[in-house]
Amino acid sequence: MLRILVDALRTGVVTIRYPAAPSDPPERFRGAPVLSPGSQLPPPDVCPAGALSERIDTSGRHVALDLARCIFCGRCAEAPWTGAITMGRDFELAARHRADLRLEVIADDATGRAPEAMVPTLDPDAEAAQAAAQIHRVLGRSLHLRHLDAGSCNACDWELSTLLNPVYDVRRLGIDFVASPRHADGVVVTGPVTRNLETAVRRTIEAVPEPRIVIALGACAASGGIVGESYASAGGVDRVLPVDVYIPGCPPRPEAILFGILVAVGRLEARR
Amino acid sequence: MRCCGALRRSSLAERALVEALLASVGGAGEVEPGPRAADLTLRLGNPSDLLAAAAVLLSKHAMAFATVVATDETATPSGDMKVRYVFEPAAPGAGVAAIPADRFVTLLVGVDPACPEVPSLAMAIPAANWHEREMQDLFGIVPVGHPDPRPLVVHDGWPPGVFPLRKSFDASQRLPVLAADEFPHLVAEGEGVFEIPVGPIHAGIIEPGHFRFTSVGESVLHLDARLFYTHRGLEKRMEGLSPLDAFYVAERICGVCSVAHGLGYCEALEQIAGVAVPPRARLLRSIALELERLYNHIGDIGNVCAGAAFHYGTATGLRLRERLQQLNERLAGHRFLRGLVIPGGTRLDLTNDLLGVLAATLDETRAGLATLMARIEANSSIVDRLDDTGMLPYQAALDLAIAGVAARASGVDRDARRDHPHGALADPGAPRFEVVTDPGADVMARVSVRAREADVSIRLVGELVRRLEAGPLQVALADPLPGGRIGISAIESPRGEALHWLRLDERGRVDRYHLRSPSYQNWPAVALAAETAIVPDFPLVNKSFELCYSCTDR
Numbered sequence: 001m002l003r004i005l006v007d008a009l010r011t012g013v014v015t016i017r018y019p020a021a022p023s024d025p026p027e028r029f030r031g032a033p034v035l036s037p038g039s040q041l042p043p044p045d046v047c048p049a050g051a052l053s054e055r056i057d058t059s060g061r062h063v064a065l066d067l068a069r070c071i072f073c074g075r076c077a078e079a080p081w082t083g084a085i086t087m088g089r090d091f092e093l094a095a096r097h098r099a100d101l102r103l104e105v106i107a108d109d110a111t112g113r114a115p116e117a118m119v120p121t122l123d124p125d126a127e128a129a130q131a132a133a134q135i136h137r138v139l140g141r142s143l144h145l146r147h148l149d150a151g152s153c154n155a156c157d158w159e160l161s162t163l164l165n166p167v168y169d170v171r172r173l174g175i176d177f178v179a180s181p182r183h184a185d186g187v188v189v190t191g192p193v194t195r196n197l198e199t200a201v202r203r204t205i206e207a208v209p210e211p212r213i214v215i216a217l218g219a220c221a222a223s224g225g226i227v228g229e230s231y232a233s234a235g236g237v238d239r240v241l242p243v244d245v246y247i248p249g250c251p252p253r254p255e256a257i258l259f260g261i262l263v264a265v266g267r268l269e270a271r272r
Numbered sequence: 273m274r275c276c277g278a279l280r281r282s283s284l285a286e287r288a289l290v291e292a293l294l295a296s297v298g299g300a301g302e303v304e305p306g307p308r309a310a311d312l313t314l315r316l317g318n319p320s321d322l323l324a325a326a327a328v329l330l331s332k333h334a335m336a337f338a339t340v341v342a343t344d345e346t347a348t349p350s351g352d353m354k355v356r357y358v359f360e361p362a363a364p365g366a367g368v369a370a371i372p373a374d375r376f377v378t379l380l381v382g383v384d385p386a387c388p389e390v391p392s393l394a395m396a397i398p399a400a401n402w403h404e405r406e407m408q409d410l411f412g413i414v415p416v417g418h419p420d421p422r423p424l425v426v427h428d429g430w431p432p433g434v435f436p437l438r439k440s441f442d443a444s445q446r447l448p449v450l451a452a453d454e455f456p457h458l459v460a461e462g463e464g465v466f467e468i469p470v471g472p473i474h475a476g477i478i479e480p481g482h483f484r485f486t487s488v489g490e491s492v493l494h495l496d497a498r499l500f501y502t503h504r505g506l507e508k509r510m511e512g513l514s515p516l517d518a519f520y521v522a523e524r525i526c527g528v529c530s531v532a533h534g535l536g537y538c539e540a541l542e543q544i545a546g547v548a549v550p551p552r553a554r555l556l557r558s559i560a561l562e563l564e565r566l567y568n569h570i571g572d573i574g575n576v577c578a579g580a581a582f583h584y585g586t587a588t589g590l591r592l593r594e595r596l597q598q599l600n601e602r603l604a605g606h607r608f609l610r611g612l613v614i615p616g617g618t619r620l621d622l623t624n625d626l627l628g629v630l631a632a633t634l635d636e637t638r639a640g641l642a643t644l645m646a647r648i649e650a651n652s653s654i655v656d657r658l659d660d661t662g663m664l665p666y667q668a669a670l671d672l673a674i675a676g677v678a679a680r681a682s683g684v685d686r687d688a689r690r691d692h693p694h695g696a697l698a699d700p701g702a703p704r705f706e707v708v709t710d711p712g713a714d715v716m717a718r719v720s721v722r723a724r725e726a727d728v729s730i731r732l733v734g735e736l737v738r739r740l741e742a743g744p745l746q747v748a749l750a751d752p753l754p755g756g757r758i759g760i761s762a763i764e765s766p767r768g769e770a771l772h773w774l775r776l777d778e779r780g781r782v783d784r785y786h787l788r789s790p791s792y793q794n795w796p797a798v799a800l801a802a803e804t805a806i807v808p809d810f811p812l813v814n815k816s817f818e819l820c821y822s823c824t825d826r
Contacts, residue, residue, distance in 0.1 A: 075520075157527070226524050250524070
């Protein structure tokens with residue numbers, strides 16, 4: 001026992017300060033792709049997850065990237081498209097609306113104008129913000145969440161559980177994970193909602209008392225990701241029940257998950 | 273009866289095997305080499321000879337069951353479906369002296385689509401149980417005589433007579449959920465016997481599965497595990513994709529086995545392409561595989577401590593794991609090392625700076641792990657919980673053909689890094705390493721095998737780094753790649769041997785991909801080991817195996 005105390009003292013405090021202090025991801029980290037307007041943007045079939053799309057109108061070829069579907073593999077930023085798309089370092093990507101995760105630029109246009117769709121056309125966060133405000137009012141800064149695996153590859157699950165390790169120690173922010181949905185203020189869903197789990201997913205989310213928040217964690221939960229829609233998968237949590245916050249990533253790094261949870265309770269501003 | 277030229281030149285033992293195989297089917301079959309040069313495939317003339325041929329492999333030639341791969345070839349000239357039963361050399365010491373060679377023997381059976389039936393092997397080979405049920409669910413090929421033909425992969429409300437892995441099935445369709453009776457769980461009955469249903473949604477941050485315990489007091493009488501809740505149809509998803517697109521799916525079958533499954537897919541593909549990956553890339557791949565093993569093993573030791581309420585151990589294990597995952601992010605830009613391996617080689621290089629960080633982190637990890645293990649072993653209240661809990665006897669481990677840490681902790685000497693060398697370990701002059709075994713067969717043995725293996729991995733990474741020489745990272749793959757050829761690879765993932773089977777179609781796109789993960793093979797062993805435990809120890813038993821649901825369910 002004494003040895004354990006000595007070990008603990010020797011180890012010291014390992015907990016990071018995020019979000020009070022910024023987190024700087026390492027050099028090779030692949031964050032949100034940045035699309036350069038007016039460049040030779042790649043055709044959609046380059047993306048193995050189907051996150052790229054294009055449409056052609058009078059103003060030219062519009063290329064859009066759906067961050068909710070992106071698996072951050074970096075393939076669209078490799079030769080011969082280097083420069084047209086670069087992998088950015090931004091990981092704080094959580095958004096309240098799927099539409100906010102769509103990045104669109106006009107390709108092959110020397111003037112490099114941003115299309116009109118780039119101008120945010122947001123409605124003032126109807127129900128989602130209301131639920132968040134209500135939870136914030138009732139519970140102050142404390143938040144109890146329930147994890148719900150809807151068919152994930154376990155990477156998002158592991159990263160969520162990482163928040164409980166001494167390095168991220170999410171409890172310092174008044175956030176904890178509980179065993180029963182009936183004890184929870186919200187659920188964090190991972191995975192694309194498989195056919196074999198659809199009933200369980202519905203029943204678990206509905207067992208959380210209202211007002212509740214639903215967070216879709218990772219590409220599969222946010223959009224179906226690389227799994228997509230099939231005989232075995234519904235393709236995204238919002239196909240089954242409404243989602244309040246989407247956290248892109250495959251999987252998102254722990255700080256990105258933390259950011260998304262804090263957005264969900266209105267303690268941080270979402271991506272616009 | 274026919275033998276091709278290549279076999280005529282082969283050794284005496286080889287000819288004995290070929291002759292024994294042909295004799296077992298009464299001459300009604302053909303033996304040919306393949307998929308790889310060292311492998312053999314026996315095409316059976318009569319499916320009814322399957323049991324006899326399998327018996328020859330198991331009893332006389334020290335082979336063990338590896339996997340079953342079904343394919344729908346109704347659109348090809350053969351017009352039938354095929355089932356391939358793949359065998360590999362058994363662990364040394366399992367009965368007859370094992371054939372040490374890295375080789376697979378395939379028994380190939382044609383199935384008439386009008387009457388899709390094959391004899392079941394499950395009674396003779398318990399390890400084939402789930403494979404046959406899966407084939408029945410996804411292809412509609414009925415294993416006649418199977419002792420437990422309940423549905424496995426498709427769950428309640430799946431329309432009868434619909435088989436999603438047949439080529440005629442359109443993968444994009446979403447079928448209605450039909451009204452269904454409750455699933456018939458296998459339970460024990462009697463006075464004072466209780467049923468405890470657990471899951472599929474569990475209380476912690478873990479993957480979904482349903483466990484139906486029947487218990488008397490605290491003792492588990494029987495455990496019926498129902499999985500495949502996370503079945504995402506990934507094998508079907510990959511069909512028709514370009515080999516490169518399909519790679520990104522393979523890399524995402526499982527989070528904590530990302531490197532292993534990505535690499536297994538690549539090695540199968542590179543076999544089809546007939547290319548040799550450059551030496552530096554092979555070394556980097558093997559380093560990545562060991563780094564994946566390390567963060568898994570060390571995190572798993574921490575999680576076993578959680579099962580025994582030893583919080584210092586949990587916090588220490590998770591802190592060490594976190595350091596390793598942060599290292600991964602520095603090396604590959606990804607905490608699970610996704611994006612390092614790519615078909616043809618590696619996407620990224622490890623610079624000298626990064627190799628310095630790697631060496632320093634591993635030194636710290638080794639010291640941290642040694643301290644953690646010393647604290648566990650010195651704490652009698654923890655050791656009491658781990659000792660003699662969740663026993664999996666040696667013979668059961670062999671019968672179920674289980675893999676990885678769980679097998680080695682029951683005294684079974686198998687490790688795909690040695691038995692089916694891959695990555696840089698297939699090179700002449702590759703570093704030698706110890707295959708750690710422990711006859712203990714309990715939770716403690718599984719913990720200590722992990723700790724010793726982590727140590728071996730750290731040393732192995734050092735050896736691999738020392739062999740790095742400047743050179744290219746990738747070799748180009750032809751486009752399109754030839755159809756019809758089969759690629760088969762075996763990778764020692766953190767949980768044991770994963771088998772990948774891949775074939776492309778004539779357009780060079782994925783025709784069929786199948787993964788047999790070690791978790792798939794090991795799940796039935798968890799149920800068996802749980803039956804020696806009390807209900808409150810189940811989390812401990814479960815965590816000592818630490819299997820993935822996503823690898824199993826796909």
